[in-house]
Amino acid sequence: MKNDKNIYAKGSLFAALSSVIISLLFFYLRFDFHFDAPLKNWIDTATYFNNLLSPIFLFITIFLLYLTWKDTKLGLEQQNYDNNFHILMDSTSTYLDDLKRKLNKQISDEDEVPIISCVEALNVYYDSFVTDILADNDVCTETYNLLANCDVNFNVSATYLFQQYRQISDERHKTAYKLNLYGTLDKHVFNVMIFFKIGVLEFTFFKHDKPAIEAEIEFLKDVALIAHENEYLKIKPYDKKKLKDFCELFN
Structure with a gap:
């Protein structure tokens, strides 16, 4: 200009x-x-x-x-966009801090393993699944069920972060927002959000909800991959069929 x-x-x-x-x-x-x-x-x-x-x-x-x-x-x-973005980032940072605190809590009253450890374990199972190495499905399913019943609601968190993102119109701010999410949490957390969202997508009875859920999944993929340029990471681990087949183990 x-x-x-x-x-x-x-x-x-x-x-x-x-x-x-x-x-x-x-x-x-x-x-x-x-x-x-x-x-x-x-x-x-x-x-x-x-x-x-x-x-x-x-x-x-x-x-x-x-x-x-x-x-x-x-x-x-532009100044107004910047101010609104800083306000949005303040509220998002508060939410992320609370989410990180919850991720470090134990998975259940009976099990002292931190939630984040189960998140990482589920990602290890998925990596094995992607590379066609058979994992223990029972342990994998148990880990998924523990995460489904813990203090962190991965579905709600994914929706909140996506709705915050939708309020941003400036492309630079969109990139900064994704980078902030990636740096604050971890790719593994976003992968688990994707697993839960696919579960919702496959079993929702309301067709008009599916485009919104698919948009959330694509957003989560973008965040998980924003720091990576490796084409392998962009294609194989996030192949729709692989993701769907993996999530069907739990549903």
Whole structure:
């Protein structure tokens, strides 16, 4: 935008100088003005140029004022986006801090293993499943059920984080939001959210809900992969059929 403004400003200056030069040449060729002309001729000449050039300069001035107003308006809008984003990030950070605290709690009253350890274990089972290494399905299912009944509601957390993301319109802020989620939590947490969302997707009876759930899943994938450029990570672990087949073990 700054470069465009400079171009317009230079163009306006060029137009103003061109108008003056063309007007002088036209006047000199038409009236053959001499510097020893009487005062009345000088006054008439000044009136001529004033009437000719004033509208041009007025238009250029209005145009430059419009560009200044537009630039200021865009700046204020960006500032408003930034302020709203900081407010959103404050509320999201509070939510994430509480989520991290819960993830470090024990999985149940009978089992002192932290929830985050079960999250990591379920990811290990999924990695084995993706590479076609048979894992203990009973232990895998037990881990999933423990996570389904712990203090962390992975479905609700995924929906909350996605709805926060939907409020962001600036692309830079969207990327910053995803990076913040990835850095605060862990890819393993988002993978578990994906597992639970696929479970909801496959067993929901309301067709109109499916596009919204699919959008949440794609968002979670983007967050989990935002720090990775490896095509293998982008394709095989998040293959729809692999994910669906894995989640069917628990449902």
